[in-house]
Amino acid sequence: MSKSITLYDYPKSSAAYRVRIALNLKDIDYQSVKVDLLAKDQTSHFYLATNPQGLVPSLVVGDQVISQSLAIIEWLEETYPLHPLLPSNPIEKAQLRAQSYAIVADTHPLNNLRVLNYLVTELGHDNTEKMAWYHHWIKLTFAALEVQLSESLLSNTANLLDTVLVPQVFNAHRFAIDMTPYPTIQQRVDWCNQQPAFEKAHPDQCS
């Protein structure tokens, strides 16, 4: 009998959105439990017992917990062969990971909720400065990714990069980033958003 899978989730969390996409692409049944970030559920004793970092997502598999969205997706990739998210060629795999890490490791950590809140509440920056910070880091990454994607042949199946790119672009739209300088990125995201696994994972579909 397969183990039950629970995702501690929040609709607009880009990190959780990545995992929802991967779960859907692999057609995995799971239960979603909402951790309301605006209500600070992530700091509750209950949630910290599951994930001491107080971040979503967390995936509970049987009696085991996996935190960090990329660790979760890599575990799914190794455990569920349906719809591989990484190519088998080691160079192509490393290149796809590198593009994904540009978002996951270099960009998202600078722009997540607690960092933006810290800029305002602890360091005294105003909303305009907070937005300038957000735009600065997103634009650096999108400019580089636009070059890389426009020079490569985009695959006709969704991959690891798509699972992280779509949520980051969703987030960028919320923060009024002008996507005109990044047509290849936007085109890829538009293509992904037409796929059922992405439609189902969209924050508007999660209550």
Ligand SMILES: N[C@@H](CCC(=O)N[C@@H](CS)C(=O)NCC(=O)O)C(=O)O
């Ligand atoms: N590197 C982590 C990042 C997780 C993360 O930053 N999650 C955000 C939502 S996207 C969060 O839980 N924020 C809560 C807070 O900032 O208090 C991952 O990929 O899972």
